[in-house]
Amino acid sequence: MLVAACVKYVDLRPQVDRLTGHVTDGGTSGWSAADLAAVETALRLGETWSAPVAVVSAAPESADAALREFRAVGVDRVVRVELGLEAGVELESSDVANVLSDTLRSLDASVVCCGDYSADRGSGSVPAYLAHGLGAAQALGAVEVHTEGPGSLRLVRRLDGGRREQLVVDAPCVISVEGSVAELRRASLGATLAARDAPIDVVPVPGLHGHASPVTRPWSPPARVQPAPAGDAALQRVVELTGALVERTPPRTVELSADDAAELILDQLRAWGYLESSAQESSE
Amino acid sequence: MSSVTDFDAIVVGAGPAGAAAALELARAGRSVCLLERGPFPGSKNMYGGVVYGRILDTLIPAWWEEAPVQRWVTRRSTMIMTGDQAVTVDFRNEAWGAAPYNGATAYRPDFDAWLAAKATDAGAVLVCSTTATGLLREGGRVVGVRTDRPDGDLRASVVIACDGVNSFLAKEAGMYPHTDPSNFTVGVKETIGLPREVIDERFGVRGDHGVDIEIIGCTGDVPGGGFVYTNGESLAVGLVLSLPQLAAGDTRPEELLRRMKTHPAIAPLVEGGEVLEYSAHVIPEAGYEMMPELVGDGILVAGDAAAMCLAAGIWLEGVNFAIGSGAEAGRAAARAIGRGDTSSAGLADYRRRLESTFVLADHHRLRAAPHLVMSPLAQQQLPKLACGVLEDLFTVTNPEPKPGLRRIVRRRMKREGVSTREALKQGLRALRTFG
Numbered sequence: 253m254l255v256a257a258c259v260k261y262v263d264l265r266p267q268v269d270r271l272t273g274h275v276t277d278g279g280t281s282g283w284s285a286a287d288l289a290a291v292e293t294a295l296r297l298g299e300t301w302s303a304p305v306a307v308v309s310a311a312p313e314s315a316d317a318a319l320r321e322f323r324a325v326g327v328d329r330v331v332r333v334e335l336g337l338e339a340g341v342e343l344e345s346s347d348v349a350n351v352l353s354d355t356l357r358s359l360d361a362s363v364v365c366c367g368d369y370s371a372d373r374g375s376g377s378v379p380a381y382l383a384h385g386l387g388a389a390q391a392l393g394a395v396e397v398h399t400e401g402p403g404s405l406r407l408v409r410r411l412d413g414g415r416r417e418q419l420v421v422d423a424p425c426v427i428s429v430e431g432s433v434a435e436l437r438r439a440s441l442g443a444t445l446a447a448r449d450a451p452i453d454v455v456p457v458p459g460l461h462g463h464a465s466p467v468t469r470p471w472s473p474p475a476r477v478q479p480a481p482a483g484d485a486a487l488q489r490v491v492e493l494t495g496a497l498v499e500r501t502p503p504r505t506v507e508l509s510a511d512d513a514a515e516l517i518l519d520q521l522r523a524w525g526y527l528e529s530s531a532q533e534s535s536e
Numbered sequence: 537m538s539s540v541t542d543f544d545a546i547v548v549g550a551g552p553a554g555a556a557a558a559l560e561l562a563r564a565g566r567s568v569c570l571l572e573r574g575p576f577p578g579s580k581n582m583y584g585g586v587v588y589g590r591i592l593d594t595l596i597p598a599w600w601e602e603a604p605v606q607r608w609v610t611r612r613s614t615m616i617m618t619g620d621q622a623v624t625v626d627f628r629n630e631a632w633g634a635a636p637y638n639g640a641t642a643y644r645p646d647f648d649a650w651l652a653a654k655a656t657d658a659g660a661v662l663v664c665s666t667t668a669t670g671l672l673r674e675g676g677r678v679v680g681v682r683t684d685r686p687d688g689d690l691r692a693s694v695v696i697a698c699d700g701v702n703s704f705l706a707k708e709a710g711m712y713p714h715t716d717p718s719n720f721t722v723g724v725k726e727t728i729g730l731p732r733e734v735i736d737e738r739f740g741v742r743g744d745h746g747v748d749i750e751i752i753g754c755t756g757d758v759p760g761g762g763f764v765y766t767n768g769e770s771l772a773v774g775l776v777l778s779l780p781q782l783a784a785g786d787t788r789p790e791e792l793l794r795r796m797k798t799h800p801a802i803a804p805l806v807e808g809g810e811v812l813e814y815s816a817h818v819i820p821e822a823g824y825e826m827m828p829e830l831v832g833d834g835i836l837v838a839g840d841a842a843a844m845c846l847a848a849g850i851w852l853e854g855v856n857f858a859i860g861s862g863a864e865a866g867r868a869a870a871r872a873i874g875r876g877d878t879s880s881a882g883l884a885d886y887r888r889r890l891e892s893t894f895v896l897a898d899h900h901r902l903r904a905a906p907h908l909v910m911s912p913l914a915q916q917q918l919p920k921l922a923c924g925v926l927e928d929l930f931t932v933t934n935p936e937p938k939p940g941l942r943r944i945v946r947r948r949m950k951r952e953g954v955s956t957r958e959a960l961k962q963g964l965r966a967l968r969t970f971g
């Protein structure tokens with residue numbers, strides 16, 4: 253049995269061009285707290301089950317130094333999947349999961365730990381695609397991870413309203429953990445120095461075509477012109493401006509199908525003037 | 537002693553001093569470990585913003601082609617202000633905007649990381665996220681450092697303390713006889729984001745040219761000074777304040793900074809900017825007067841750890857002094873290791889060499905400058921006098937005839953309580969200090 257952790261290498265201080273929204277490498281890359289928690293979880297499971305631990309990351313060569321730090325904390329093997337993509341070009345989550353699952357299968361990984369978010373706050377969907385690709389059970393977004401027996405895990409997840417649910421999953425499985433689950437242990441000085449020359453297995457995956465990261469623009473809702481508040485005293489004007497004493501529609505709770513709920517939200521946004529009304533939209 | 541933790545030298549702190557020391561040791565073929573407490577060099581460091589790179593000429597030829605620079609300083613202004621007046625001496629030099637340049641604004645996380653990479657390229661081993669928590673000693677001699685990592689003892693023939701101002705390592709080694717708070721100032725700074733074109737327009741520069749404004753009279757009752765520097769798309773606006781007097785008063789440094797930003801001479805420069813960052817750091821203001829022993833058995837001290845920042849009014853230079861002293865410390869350590877004698881006698885030529893360079897020469901010559909700059913005359917009376925004289929000179933008083941300059945000066949000196957004798961005395965003192 254092998255326990256693996258999958259982590260995403262992300263630029264933690266990207267430079268964003270204010271004019272075009274184009275993102276470039278800020279030179280300080282690293283891992284999310286959740287990814288580091290995934291590595292620590294994998295190490296603990298490996299210790300409990302006396303199983304080897306591997307870290308797998310689809311990352312460029314510049315990630316090697318950061319990946320070696322995992323060797324320093326006791327990870328037995330580090331595999332970097334080389335996608336050969338240019339900076340700023342990304343793969344869809346499902347494609348990332350595809351290449352990672354090939355590598356995980358070749359490593360014979362029984363339990364795969366992921367962070368439930370990457371440092372760039374992606375979609376968080378790679379673990380689910382991984383489970384699908386590996387034909388493994390999945391338990392995502394864990395806030396606690398306990399071992400039940402060899403290859404068996406009990407996880408605690410958040411539910412709405414402060415409730416918790418417990419899940420028991422058996423290997424083969426993919427789990428994802430929140431950053432608070434475990435803090436990555438600190439490497440000893442000797443191990444840190446020794447890991448500088450530790451080997452990293454590189455698995456090239458040629459011929460991939462990603463999509464360039466989207467060009468984003470800042471967006472704010474269109475401003476609405478408000479008449480100046482009337483009243484002689486400042487207090488009167490503030491009261492009018494804030495609508496503090498005006499009778500208002502109380503919040504309401506509705507239970508609707510997804511389509512009807514979306515329609516209701518759009519209607520309300522139109523009523524508040526944030527969206528053009530349907531009549532105007534169709535006349536354009 | 538495990539062989540993986542055995543180095544010829546350990547340099548603590550990957551600021552400019554530490555990076556230069558490690559670079560020179562590595563180039564001399566010595567094994568050197570550069571310890572840094574931050575996740576990467578420069579991540580914990582702040583300063584005002586101008587690096588004077590001449591010292592790099594010998595270390596990294598044509599450094600300007602690759603150093604991470606924001607703007608090349610082609611305008612240096614010295615501003616003397618009172619509550620709502622300001623006199624500015626503005627010097628523009630286009631030659632500073634071309635190689636080999638003079639000063640440049642740069643962000644420390646970029647600059648320090650770049651310089652430290654030079655050391656690692658030369659073979660130094662950089663270990664980040666690791667704090668040296670103390671010295672290892674054998675019979676009074678320093679033989680390494682203790683770090684905050686598990687099994688974190690590291691041994692070497694020489695330790696170079698480049699851990700910045702208020703160096704715990706130099707103090708632990710007994711190299712600072714005493715610490716006097718009046719030797720320190722605290723620097724506070726806001727980084728204010730503005731579009732490049734706005735900065736160009738407000739400061740009258742183009743392309744990658746930038747401006748350095750040093751200010752006196754902007755710190756209220758607390759002795760100190762101020763600065764405004766232009767980066768590519770941000771301004772560095774800050775104050776340097778006497779530590780004991782700041783502590784004794786009841787005005788917080790950020791309030792003093794806010795006041796300077798609302799001064800009519802500064803407000804139009806920063807207007808509409810977005811504060812991106814606020815930071816603060818202590819400066820070893822007293823320079824030469826507060827320097828520790830620079831050499832001990834198995835240990836050298838360089839940069840701010842040895843109080844080598846030059847804070848002398850119109851000059852606020854620390855990075856170049858740190859690089860200069862760090863490089864000399866690295867060379868001295870490499871020679872001593874080569875001779876097999878890293879006792880204080882074996883390392884003693886560090887101080888001798890520093891004396892023959894700008895590092896101790898400038899500090900020695902300008903040793904009285906910090907006191908002079910912080911004196912009530914320079915801080916309170918001079919700004920009022922300078923602004924008052926110019927006000928009288930340029931205010932048109934028709935139908936009264938124009939007063940003569942001598943009369944104006946005498947009248948203003950009287951009003952500010954400055955006697956001719958005192959003015960001459962202080963003038964002579966200034967000449968002796970800066971001359």
Ligand SMILES: Cc1cc2nc3c(=O)[nH]c(=O)nc-3n(C[C@H](O)[C@H](O)[C@H](O)COP(=O)(O)OP(=O)(O)OC[C@H]3O[C@@H](n4cnc5c(N)ncnc54)[C@H](O)[C@@H]3O)c2cc1C
Nearest residue numbers: 549551552553573583584585586668700723839840854855
């Ligand atoms: C507000 C302000 C404005 C300034 N403006 C300028 C200017 O415009 N131009 C200029 O030239 N100088 C300026 N200076 C001075 C300049 O910043 C310093 O003189 C210079 O940074 C000193 O370099 P250094 O390498 O000695 O120390 P630092 O730059 O302080 O570097 C020390 C390094 O050691 C690390 N460290 C500390 N303790 C430990 C430990 N125990 N273990 C491991 N690592 C440790 C720190 O993280 C840091 O990286 C300014 C300073 C201030 C505060």
